[in-house]
Amino acid sequence: xxxxxxxxxxxxxxxxxxxxxxxxxxxxxxxxxxxxxxxxxxxxxxxxxxxxxxxxxxxxxxxxxxxxxxxxxxxxxxxxxxxxxxxxxxxxxxxxxxxxxxxxxxxxxxxxxxxxxxxxxxxxxxxxxxxxxxxxxxxxxxxxxxxxxxxxxxxxxxxxxxxxxxxxxxxxxxxxxxxxxxxxxxxxxxxxxxxxxxxxxxxxxxxxxxxxxxxxxxxxxxxxxxxxxxxxxxxxxxxxxxxxxxxxxxxxxxxxxxxxxxxxxxxxxxxxxxxxxxxxxxxxxxxxxxxxxxxxxxxxxxxxxxxxxxxxxxxxxxxxxxxxxxxxxxxxxxxxxxxxxxxxxxxxxxxxxxxxxxxxxxxxxxxxxxxxxxxxxxxxxxxxxxxxxxxxxxxxxxxxxxxxxxxxxxxxxxxxxxxxxxxxxx
Amino acid sequence: xxxxxxxxxxxxxxxxxxxxxxxxxxxxxxxxxxxxxxxxxxxxxxxxxxxxxxxxxxxxxxxxxxxxxxxxxxxxxxxxxxxxxxxxxxxxxxxxxxxxxxxxxxxxxxxxxxxxxxxxxxxxxxxxxxxxxxxxxxxxxxxxxxxxxxxxxxxxxxxxxxxxxxxxxxxxxxxxxxxxxxxxxxxxxxxxxxxxxxxxxxxxxxxxxxxxxxxxxxxxxxxxxxxxxxxxxxxxxxxxxxxxxxxxxxxxxxxxxxxxxxxxxxxxxxxxxxxxxxxxxxxxxxxxxxxxxxxxxxxxxxxxxxxxxxxxxxxxxxxxxxxxxxxxxxxxxxxxxxxxxxxxxxxxxxxxxxxxxxxxxxxxxxxxxxxxxxxxxxxxxxxxxxxxxxxxxxxxxxxxxxxxxxxxxxxxxxxxxxxxxxxxxx
Numbered sequence: 001x002x003x004x005x006x007x008x009x010x011x012x013x014x015x016x017x018x019x020x021x022x023x024x025x026x027x028x029x030x031x032x033x034x035x036x037x038x039x040x041x042x043x044x045x046x047x048x049x050x051x052x053x054x055x056x057x058x059x060x061x062x063x064x065x066x067x068x069x070x071x072x073x074x075x076x077x078x079x080x081x082x083x084x085x086x087x088x089x090x091x092x093x094x095x096x097x098x099x100x101x102x103x104x105x106x107x108x109x110x111x112x113x114x115x116x117x118x119x120x121x122x123x124x125x126x127x128x129x130x131x132x133x134x135x136x137x138x139x140x141x142x143x144x145x146x147x148x149x150x151x152x153x154x155x156x157x158x159x160x161x162x163x164x165x166x167x168x169x170x171x172x173x174x175x176x177x178x179x180x181x182x183x184x185x186x187x188x189x190x191x192x193x194x195x196x197x198x199x200x201x202x203x204x205x206x207x208x209x210x211x212x213x214x215x216x217x218x219x220x221x222x223x224x225x226x227x228x229x230x231x232x233x234x235x236x237x238x239x240x241x242x243x244x245x246x247x248x249x250x251x252x253x254x255x256x257x258x259x260x261x262x263x264x265x266x267x268x269x270x271x272x273x274x275x276x277x278x279x280x281x282x283x284x285x286x287x288x289x290x291x292x293x294x295x296x297x298x299x300x301x302x303x304x305x306x307x308x309x310x311x312x313x314x315x316x317x318x319x320x321x322x323x324x325x326x327x328x329x330x331x332x333x334x335x336x337x338x339x340x341x342x343x344x345x346x347x348x349x350x351x352x353x354x355x356x357x358x359x360x361x362x363x364x365x366x367x368x369x370x371x372x373x374x375x376x377x378x379x380x381x382x383x384x385x386x387x388x389x390x391x392x393x394x395x396x397x398x399x400x401x402x403x404x405x406x407x408x409x410x411x412x413x414x415x416x417x418x419x420x421x422x423x424x425x426x
Numbered sequence: 427x428x429x430x431x432x433x434x435x436x437x438x439x440x441x442x443x444x445x446x447x448x449x450x451x452x453x454x455x456x457x458x459x460x461x462x463x464x465x466x467x468x469x470x471x472x473x474x475x476x477x478x479x480x481x482x483x484x485x486x487x488x489x490x491x492x493x494x495x496x497x498x499x500x501x502x503x504x505x506x507x508x509x510x511x512x513x514x515x516x517x518x519x520x521x522x523x524x525x526x527x528x529x530x531x532x533x534x535x536x537x538x539x540x541x542x543x544x545x546x547x548x549x550x551x552x553x554x555x556x557x558x559x560x561x562x563x564x565x566x567x568x569x570x571x572x573x574x575x576x577x578x579x580x581x582x583x584x585x586x587x588x589x590x591x592x593x594x595x596x597x598x599x600x601x602x603x604x605x606x607x608x609x610x611x612x613x614x615x616x617x618x619x620x621x622x623x624x625x626x627x628x629x630x631x632x633x634x635x636x637x638x639x640x641x642x643x644x645x646x647x648x649x650x651x652x653x654x655x656x657x658x659x660x661x662x663x664x665x666x667x668x669x670x671x672x673x674x675x676x677x678x679x680x681x682x683x684x685x686x687x688x689x690x691x692x693x694x695x696x697x698x699x700x701x702x703x704x705x706x707x708x709x710x711x712x713x714x715x716x717x718x719x720x721x722x723x724x725x726x727x728x729x730x731x732x733x734x735x736x737x738x739x740x741x742x743x744x745x746x747x748x749x750x751x752x753x754x755x756x757x758x759x760x761x762x763x764x765x766x767x768x769x770x771x772x773x774x775x776x777x778x779x780x781x782x783x784x785x786x787x788x789x790x791x792x793x794x795x796x797x798x799x800x801x802x803x804x805x806x807x808x809x810x811x812x813x814x815x816x817x818x819x820x821x822x823x824x825x826x827x828x829x830x831x832x833x834x835x836x837x838x839x840x841x842x843x844x845x846x847x848x849x850x851x852x
Contacts, residue, residue, distance in 0.1 A: 002476060004515040004731035006469055007500060012513055013467035014520055015527065022465055026452065034788050036766035036795025036813070039448055041439035043432055043546055044470065044532065045490070045502075050428055064471070066492030069536050074433060076471075087438055090430040094440055096812045098799045101441065106470065110495050120469055128798065135777040136798040142781060146788075247777070254778035255785050305430035340462035351561035351673070352680035355568060359681050362460050362572075369462025372554065372562040373524045386522045387462070 009111070009119030019337035020323060021122070025104055027333060028124065028317065031147050035139070037100045037126055042083040044106070048073040050086050053304045062109045076108040080125040081301075081314075088129055089305035097130030116320070127314025129301060134247035137277050137297060140313050141248070144281060144293045145257050147317065151333070153325050155284035158293070159264035160225075160248070162277050164241030165232060166265065169217050172236070173210050182206075186218055187270040194219070218266035225249055228263040244276065275299045276313070283325055292321045338388035340369040341424040345380050345394045357393060357401070357417075364421040381406065391423060435537070435545030445763035446749060447548070451530055453759060454550065454743065457573050461565070463526040463552055468509040470532070474499040476512050479730045488535045502534040506551045507727075507740075514555055515731035523556030542746070553740025555727060560673035563703050563723060566739050567674070570707060570719045571683050573743065577759070579751050581710035584719070585648075585690035586674070588703050590667030591658060592691065595643050598662070599636050608632075612644055613696040620645070644692035651675055654689040670702065701725045702739070709751055718747045764814035766795040767850040771806050771820045783819060783827070783843075790847040807832065817849060 006012060013021065029039070048065050052075075065075040077083050080103045088095060104124045111117055126143065128136050141158060148156050166183070170176045185200040192200075194215060201211040217235075222228050229249060233242050245263065252258035269278040276297030283289060295315030302310045326334050342361055344354040351372075358370035369389060371380050377394070384392050385406050395402045400414045403423070415423075432438060439447065455465070474491050478501075491501040503509050506529045514521060530550045537543055552569065554562050567584060574582050592609070596602045611626040618626075620641060627637040643661075648654050655675060659668050671689065678684035695704040702723030709715060721741030728736045752760050768787055770780040777798075784796035795815060797806050803820070810818050811832050821828045826840045829849070841849070 001732075002479065002730050004476065004512040004728075005473065006516070007471060007473060007494075007498065008496075010469035010471065012469070012517060014517060015464035015466055018465040018467050021467075022455070029448070033766075034793045035784075036769070036793065036815070038441035038765050038813075039444040040441055041444050041447075043436035043438070045433060045436065045534070045546065047431065047433060050430065053428065061495075064494060068433075068490060069487075070434075072433065086430040090432070091438060091440060096809050098797075100795070108471070120471065131799050133777070133798065133800065135772065135781060135796075138777075138781060139796060139798055142785065251778040251781050254782045302430075304428050306427075339464050340459075343462070346561065351559070351564075352677040355561060355564060355677050356680045358461075359568065367460050367462065369526070370561075370565060371524075372559065372565055373557050374559065383522050387464075389462070 007119070009113035009117075011118060011120070015339070016337060019339075020326075020334050021319070023333045023337055024319065024323060024326070025124075027151070028147060029102070029104070031143070031150055032102045032126060035100070035143055035146075037102045037143070040084075040087060040101050040103055041105065042077070042080075042087055042103070044076055044108075045074050046077060046083065046086070048075040050305075051075050051077060051082055053082065062111055064108050064110055078109050079107055080105060080123050080316075081127075084125070084127060084129070085302040085310075086305055088310055089302040089308070092306065092308060098136060099129045100127075101129070102126040122319050124317040124319050125314060126316070127312050129310050129312040132276070132297070132299065132311035132313075134244050134251070137244065137313050138248045138251040140295065140315055141252070141261070141279065142255060142257065144279070144315055145260060148281065148293065151322070151326065152331065153283055153292075153322070153329065154286075156260060156281055157284060158261045158279055158281045159222075159267045160245070160261055160277055160279045161263065161265055161267040162241040162245055163268075163274055163296075164239060164244075164276070165236065166217070166268070168236050168239055168241065170214075173213055175206065175210055178204060178206060182214060183268050184270065186214075186266055187268045189218065189266050220265050222262045222264045225252070225258055225261050225263045228265075232263070232265070241276075248277070269294065269296055273298045279315070286325055286328060289321050289325055290318070292318045292325065294318075338367075338390075340367040340387070340389050342366050342391045342393060342420060343369045343371055343380075343384045343387075343389045345377065345392055346371045346373065353396070357396065360417055361393075361420060361424075364417060366421050366424045391420065393420065433545070435539035435543075437544060437546070441765070442763060445765075446752075446760050447745070449759045449763055450745065450749060450752070451550075453577070454573060455528070455530070457569070457576055458528045458552060461526070461569055461572075463528045463569075466510075466513060466527050466529055467531065468503070468506075468513055468529070470502055470534075471500050472503060472509065472512070474501045476731075477501050477503060477508055479508065488537055490534050490536055504535050505533055506531060506549050506742075507553075510551070510553060510555070511728040511736075512731055514736060515728040515734070518732065518734060524562060525555045526553075527555070528552040548745050550743040550745050551740060552742070553738050555736050555738040558702070558723070558725065558737035558739075560670050560677070563670065563739050564674045564677040566721065566741055567678070567687070567705065568681060568683065570705070570741055571686060574707065574719065577748070577752065578757065579709055579718075579748075579755065580712075582686060582707055583710060584687045584705055584707045585693050586651075586671070586687055586703055586705045587689065587691055587693040588667040588671055589694075589700055589722075590665060590670075590702070591662065592643070592694065594662050594665050594667065596640075599639055601632065601636055604630060604632060608640060609694050610696065612640075612692055613694045615644065615692050646691050648688045648690045651678070651684055651687050651689045654691075658689070658691070674703070695720065695722055699724045705741070712751055712754060715747050715751055716744070718744045718751065720744075764793075764816075766793040766813070766815050768792050768817045768819060768846060769795045769797055769806075769810045769813075769815045771803065771818055772797040772799065779822065783822065786843055787819075787846060787850075790843060792847050792850045817846065819846065 063075045181204040274296035278296035280291035281293040297313040358368045361368040489501045607630040700722035704722035706717035707719040723739040784794045787794040
């Protein structure tokens with residue numbers, strides 16, 4: 001006997017979990033499609049050279065990398081961004097730019113498994129490639145806003161910043177050479193607080209005055225996007241960063257969504273490859289879940305693979321976090337994840353009966369399971385209950401049926417198929 | 427510069443292809459769900475021991491198998507049946523039986539790439555585990571029938587047989603020890619014809635008389651399921667195989683679908699693990715595509731991993747073949763795969779305009795792309811045309827809009843947003 005175990009950090013998805021994930025994915029997909037974003041797919045396995053690029057270090061150590069039977073150095077993809085870059089370079093002549101794509105798929109990382117961290121997990125990316133302007137920045141923000149509004153996750157704030165602002169500010173202080181260190185320190189703000197950031201800044205060699213200036217820069221009031229922007233313009237003058245943000249803000253106002261955005265100079269998105277706007281999204285009532293939608297603008301996405309200059313802007317939805325929020329809120333995306341609405345009990349004498357009744361109910365648009373097991377009525381009801389099925393058709397008299405409602409145990413007789421369809425779908 | 431190549435036998439999916447695949451998958455999923463079948467997911471990577479079981483030989487050679495960073499012998503799954511067996515054994519106490527599941531996902535095989543054969547491809551399996559009776563056999567056949575009817579692939583025939591029939595027939599001839607050889611020979615019937623099969627049977631040591639008996643057995647008239655069954659009952663008497671088929675045939679008649687099934691004793695499904703009914707499906711007008719839905723009953727699915735006896739019956743849809751048929755037929759599943767229905771042209775002076783008009787159209791249920799590039803009107807129309815977008819909103823006067831229909835180049839002025847929605851969705 002072989003133990004039916006899965007690898008550490010890998011998971012089976014039970015039907016109840018998988019139904020929720022698929023409900024969510026199809027809802028998100030519908031929204032992406034309503035914006036004219038299209039799906040793509042790329043191989044799970046690629047040449048290591050392609051995935052790793054000039055990289056190495058951490059990424060290399062985390063990859064599932066091996067030599068295939070043909071002696072090729074290959075690896076499982078660890079994100080969907082590197083494959084996107086490779087994809088647009090490889091298929092450049094067959095794509096229309098600006099290219100708006102989404103990609104929901106699995107990625108693999110050999111990280112040390114810990115609570116909430118897995119070696120195989122889903123990513124949901126959406127990006128717009130081939131253009132660098134305020135409209136494309138804004139459209140990604142609008143798409144984030146639309147997703148979260150349609151999901152009815154309650155109030156949320158998208159915090160936006162622009163990498164150019166901090167760069168300019170540090171230049172003004174004459175410490176542009178400390179850019180990476182300052183960025184890395186600020187990125188830890190939520191974890192270690194203002195004092196913690198200050199300590200790191202001092203360790204990195206900033207003087208007291210410079211450290212305080214940086215701290216005051218990331219603490220600019222952020223109640224209203226326009227007010228924060230005014231402060232920044234006064235502080236830094238008109239620069240590409242503030243000009244871009246002003247254009248984006250105009251579009252937010254034109255679309256009536258500016259109230260859900262804040263301009264937050266403490267948003268940096270770590271040391272990622274972002275070069276323009278960056279953003280994170282917190283649910284107002286569930287900030288502890290963390291950002292459920294983050295991203296930013298990057299230049300020269302595919303520079304490793306092509307001479308074409310391909311700027312882009314994109315984002316990803318943290319699906320596990322979003323599912324946690326939807327569960328907390330009792331969202332229909334979670335609660336509608338039933339197996340079927342009606343079950344037809346089995347008839348030992350006449351198995352054709354349950355199959356044909358179920359077929360007729362399906363033709364009326366009712367999701368109908370037909371019990372095919374050999375167990376008695378009591379266990380059939382238990383099966384229905386375990387599977388979230390609400391009504392069980394137990395018997396037929398002439399053209400009408402007896403139906404048991406599982407929640408109340410109430411049996412109603414004399415129902416037509418149309419009556420049952422109304423019960424199930426109404 | 428790194429060449430953006432993919433591995434041999436692996437493919438990128440372009441948006442147009444991916445839209446079709448996702449349309450098809452969501453349609454199939456809807457049908458599975460209407461039957462109370464539920465989705466599951468399993469890891470792409472598993473312990474080699476778990477995937478290989480007692481196997482070895484061909485399967486072993488075809489696996490993407492390697493040692494991970496933790497020294498574990500692991501491999502990418504090569505089908506969805508072995509993971510199902512492992513899954514039901516591992517999650518037995520959390521599942522309801524009879525367990526009806528579907529699984530649409532990728533599998534990997536290091537086969538020699540050739541036309542139509544890839545090293546990474548999608549599988550779409552549906553199985554019912556935990557029961558061995560005629561009703562469950564029939565329900566899988568009904569589900570196949572429903573899928574193909576709903577897809578509107580034209581006329582089709584599901585050819586059904588039962589492994590027990592040939593076994594019994596060979597016992598009658600006193601050559602039950604040649605079962606595997608005869609099965610393997612018959613399985614080649616479509617490729618090599620009757621004479622070819624006869625030759626192999628003789629090579630395998632059957633006498634002329636026995637070979638002719640086998641050939642006449644697999645050539646029993648198959649115009650009508652009931653007639654063929656009568657012949658078989660006369661020939662073999664009542665046996666478990668004919669009794670099961672008779673019960674299934676009764677259910678076909680009760681559901682009014684018997685005309686689309688034939689009983690074909692030449693169907694064997696090769697040397698697979700099937701133990702009861704087996705079936706294949708051909709499209710009447712496109713037999714050259716091959717079987718687009720095959721499967722059968724197997725006993726003791728998970729015997730390698732658990733002491734529970736878990737019989738099952740299942741099938742898989744050949745998605746690439748089905749897509750080929752749908753393309754040939756000009757199915758809406760293929761032709762509806764447009765990026766969006768409407769595009770709002772860009773306005774250099776007022777980018778907020780296109781974004782806000784697009785937002786309003788989406789709120790009316792119109793899939794609307796907003797052009798975010800920097801190109802002139804001519805290239806914007808080309809972008810719309812390349813992406814299958816039918817209407818372009820070019821300008822606004824008061825509350826009405828100018829709209830160009832891409833197919834006819836006709837511009838209509840004075841349309842309200844509601845008019846545009848009617849054009850796009852009507």
